[in-house]
Amino acid sequence: EPIWVTAEKQGLITASYFWPGSQAKIKGIQPTYWYPYDGDVPNEERVQQVLKWLDLSRDKRPAFIMTYFSILDDVGHEYGPNSSEVIAAIQYVDSVIGILLDGLHKRDILNRVNVIVVSDHGMAEISPERVIYLDDYIDMEDVQIVDWNPVAAINPEAGKEEEVYRKLKDAHPHMGVYRKREIPERFHYRDHPHIPKILAIADEGWSITSHEGVRPHYIRGGNHGFDNRARSMGALFIAHGPAFKSGLLVDSFRNIHLYEPMAEILNVQPAPNDGSLDSVKVMLK
Known part of the structure; x- marks a missing residue:
């Protein structure tokens, strides 16, 4: 409390x-x-x-x-x-x-x-040169994005979880992707029922968005929510x-x-x- x-x-x-x-x-x-x-x-x-x-x-x-x-x-x-x-x-x-x-x-x-x-x-400083577009890798119709940037909280539609995870897992060198059960323990963000099925975490200074959803203020200026060890x-x-x-x-x-x-x-x-x-x-x- x-x-x-x-x-x-x-x-x-x-x-x-x-x-x-x-x-x-x-x-x-x-x-x-x-x-x-x-x-x-x-x-x-x-x-x-x-x-x-x-x-x-x-x-x-x-x-x-x-x-x-x-x-x-x-x-x-x-x-x-x-x-x-x-x-x-x-x-x-x-x-x-x-x-x-x-x-x-x-x-x-x-x-x-x-x-x-x-x-x-x-x-942290962010830049239009450091942007990850999820729709470059997955069909956005297959997912619900609960939160976007710099930590994308992703709930795939029924039957799509494995496919979405596989497509995102190694999609970008500056994005870590985890199934719920794989989320690092140090984040203290894994066990609650409301936590999404897949979490995508941008490296410090990078942004996660989609081509349709991108807004200028999403990808320039500054942002927080990156790995707390930074x-x-x-x-x-x-x-x-x-x-x-x-x-x-x-x-x-x-x-x-x-x-x-x-x-x-x-x-x-x-x-x-x-x-x-x-x-x-x-x-x-």
Whole structure:
């Protein structure tokens, strides 16, 4: 379960300004304060609302607050991760985070509040020169494509699974193709009934589409969803506050481990999860 659900179940007040998933009731629970997603709301307005929540009286003030900025993802997709536009977007997001930190400083709580900055994925450069067209190899009438790019989730029609698999298996040197039972265990994506019968995974920087379905924004700019071992898929983690050691650079870690230290900081009992506090406790005081 998400950390805000754990916190709410144990009597804490939580708040979310557009954090993914917070609009949905999970185990019947949502944050005490939340907004339906509207990408047109300026990021500065989101930060000001975070500060307003911190100004509430103790009995109404959230113990855990989340907000989300999409601009880096949007710009990265459109222009690619190595573009000047992405550099400008990074500088802009940095300035917005600066508004938050300045607000904490003015309230004399900068060193009393724990601030965590994370990203959910990286971004790789893609190109019209690196495109795999499935209809070069199979009849699209023989399959249903649940998801396209860069991981194609393919459900063949009845009686067509073996033929489709055989045609795709070694079709392209930059596309790995797996039957459901063959999907590498490290992806943790194999056993659920909804997982497709065939999975086609593009190499880093490549795109999967069809001649009919191709769109310019599918094959230029940037994309994510590639093999998570690729350095370009790595995410960001920065933390500051009384719970964290200062000036510490830690080795990379899987983001599933973040739930445990957040539960520790909030002093709530964690729900069963796949993370480990031992994996990240080196960063905690």
